[in-house]
Amino acid sequence: MNRVFRTALAAASVPAALASSIMLLPLSAQAAPAGAQPAQPVTERPFERLIVGYKSSSLEASSDDAAASDTRGKAARVGKDLKLDRRLSTGAAVVDLGGKNTKDQAARTIEEFRADPKVAYVEPDLMMQPLAAPDDTDYAKQWDLFEATAGMNVPDAWASTTGTGVTVAVIDTGYVAHSDLAGNIVSGYDFVADSSRARDGNGRDNNPADEGDWVKRGECGTDLAGQPVPAKDTDSSWHGTHVAGTIAASTNNTKGIAGIAYNAKIQPIRVLAKCGGATSDIADAITWASGGTVSGVPANPTPAKVINMSLGGKSSCSSTYQNAINSAVGRGTTVVVAAGNSNDDVANYTPASCxxxxxxxxxxREGNRTWYSNYGAKVDVAAPGGETRRATDTPGTITTPENGILSTLNAGATTPGAENYKPYQGTSMAAPHIAGLAALLLGKDKTLSPATVEQLIKDNARPLPGTCTGGCGAGLADAAKTVAAVGGTTPPPAGTFSNAEDVAIPDRGAAVTSSITVTGRTGNAPSALKVAVDIKHTYRGDLVVDLLAPDGTVYPLKASSSGDSAANVLATYTVNASTEVANGEWKLRVRDVAAYDTGKIDSWSLTF
Structure with a gap:
């Protein structure tokens, strides 16, 4: 099914007085025949052992007999069958708990060790699980979600949010039943007022089922040159269902594809039918989707926090669109719009220029602006839209279907047939990637305003790895980085090297070190090298902290201070290390100059 969706009217044919009556069309540039598992939150699992780090000054730190004796004494006090199992390479002792214990069950034993002044730290010997990919059978074909070059880095966001509690309205052709979407569909509405175009015989109603948007050659009139629109018979696109699948297809259900916000809900709203969609219908749909009142239409029981509109026409933004969008945003709904597929300045297209x-x-897939995508100063961000053929290919030929965006679809040429999956290309496919990302953000923090959602997406985009002549906004959206930025947990910037190992700090003992090996840098360290330090300690005034360069040069970061009784060192220091070669082993050195208080190096990092 080869389709190039174009507007029926050129800009010159649209006087300002008629702008609100333009018929808008889906923005997929072409359809073509054509998918490592979400990083799942790690749940607590029973564990059988503890890891006990004894202070280096204690006999237990070096003697297995002493550690075994200490373990037996604690076993008697807590009434459990404890025994020393072995030593780790770090010198810590592994203590067998005598069977599987949850953290709550083992709490008394943990507290017994923690209360011992000879113990620097104690922690469960937890079982880690592989963070596998979704088991959806076509997930491997969804390069747009995970490929390093130009994917949107979605799987790394799933550990934090999957869009739970967020409704996304897809204002499009409606919804054709698909088992990979059915569980995430909430009630929507059919806003196509013209019953003859709607093909359901009754105009607006509460059934947003996609009746098919197939048309015969010339059935939608003629263009300025008198040519028939469309130029040839076209099949139904099932466009809204494809868009919806990208946003929220069911995931980990051993079939099909994975949705970006797979625990979000889709609200299908039908505005596109035979020959496209009317501004009046679309404006009412925007209002209703966001919880506003539309005369003659029942109130929306589940207003959407995100609207996706993968549709458009050639015109400047009309007051009708702008007023509807402003009202939706004022109600707290983020509005995402496809830029258009005419390889032109988006300023000439609506509603993308609103x-x-x-x-x-x-x-x-290579990270370039696609040959068909609109561009310009009014573009906010780019997302994978796919290229199943290039502008230089013979029109209608399918050259690289694997480089399109795979999603849920239907095999019916006109009316619905069997469900299936196919790749499309278009800004229609790019927009739902951003709508899905917006749902992930709101799933993590439902108080985010539309302006904040937009700014987070733009601030955390990365440069396109390829080219974007004419402007692609902030660049390629990055889901993991954007989600991490919610609540201030922005991931480390490029050029940051970290170490998160626990290193016990003995009281009044020898200095301990934690190392970071820096590779891949050129030249010397900067004159403002950032050293971020997170040390857990019960009396930080006892600590002396230094940075050791690869050549052994010492850079003092913190001196001891007997009057500083606060806990922990959580600080970022700036070091002028411009004479040091960046690559090599850097060390954080910490010494406790007093007795009684204990702690550990929790983590630290270098940012060049």
Whole structure:
């Protein structure tokens, strides 16, 4: 099914007085025949052992007999069958708990060790599980989610949020039943007022089922040159269902594809039918989707926090669109719009050029702006839209279907048939990537405003790895980085090297060190090398902290201070290390100059 969706009217044919009546069309540039598992939150699992780090000054730190004796004494006090199992390479002792214990069950034993002044730290010997990919059978074909070059880095966001509690309205052709989406569909509405175009015989109603948007050659009139629109018979696109699958297809259900916000809900709203969709219908749909009142239409029981509109036409943004969008945003709904597929400045297209929207350009698998995508100053961000053929290919030919965006679809040529999956390309496919990302953000923090959602997406985008002539906004959206930025947990910037191992700090003992090996840098360290330190300690005034360069040069970070009784060292120091070669082994050295208080190096990092 080869389709190039174009507007029926050129800009010159649209006087300002008629702008609100333009018929808008889906923004997929072409359809074509055509998918490592979400990083799941790690749940607590029973454990059988503890890891006990004894202070280096204690006999237990060096003597297995002493450690075994200490373990037996604690076993008697807590009434459990404890025994020394072995030593780790770090010198810590592994203590067998005599069977599987949850953290609560082992709490008394943990507290017994923790209360011992000879113990620097104690922690469960937890079982880690592989963070596998989804078991959806076509997930491997969804390069747009996970490929390093130009994927949107979605799996690394799933450990934090999957869009739970967020409704996304897909204002499009409606919904054709698909088992990979059914569990995430909530009630929507059919806003197509013209019953003849709607093909359901009754105009607006509460059934947003996609009746098919197939048309015969010339059935939608003629263009300015008198040519028939469309130029040839076209099949139904099932466009809204494809868009919805990208946002929230069911995931980990051993079939099909994975949705970006797979625990979000999709609200299908039908505005596109035979020959496209009317501005009046779409404006009402925007209002209703966001919880506003539309005359003659029942109130929306589940207003959407995100709207996706993968549709558009050639015109400047009309007051009708802008007013509807402003009202939706004022109600707290983020509006995402496809930039358009005419390889033109987005300023000439609506609703992508309207204010208060997130306007999305399409990028290819190689990380370039696609040949068809609109561009320009009004584009906010780019997302994978796919390229199943290039502009230089013969129109209608399918050259690289694997480089399109795979999603849920239907095999029916006109009316619905069997469900299936196919790749499309278009800014229609790029927009739902951003709508899905917005749902992930709101799933993590439902108080985020539309302006904040947009700014987070733009601030955390990365440069396109390829080219974008004309402008692609902030760059390629990065789901993991954007989600991590919610609540201030922005991931380390490029050029940051970290160590998160626990290193016990003995009281009044020898200095301990934690190492970071820096590779891949060129030249010397900067004159403002950042050293971020997280040390857990019950009396930080006892600590002396230094940075050791690869050549042994010492950079003092913190001196001891007997009057500083606060706990922990959580600080970022700036070091002028411009004479040091960046690559090599850097060390954080910590010494406790007093007795009684204990702690550990929890983590530290270098940012060049």
């Amino acid at each position: 204010g208060n929207v997130v306007s999305v350009a399409a990028s290819s």
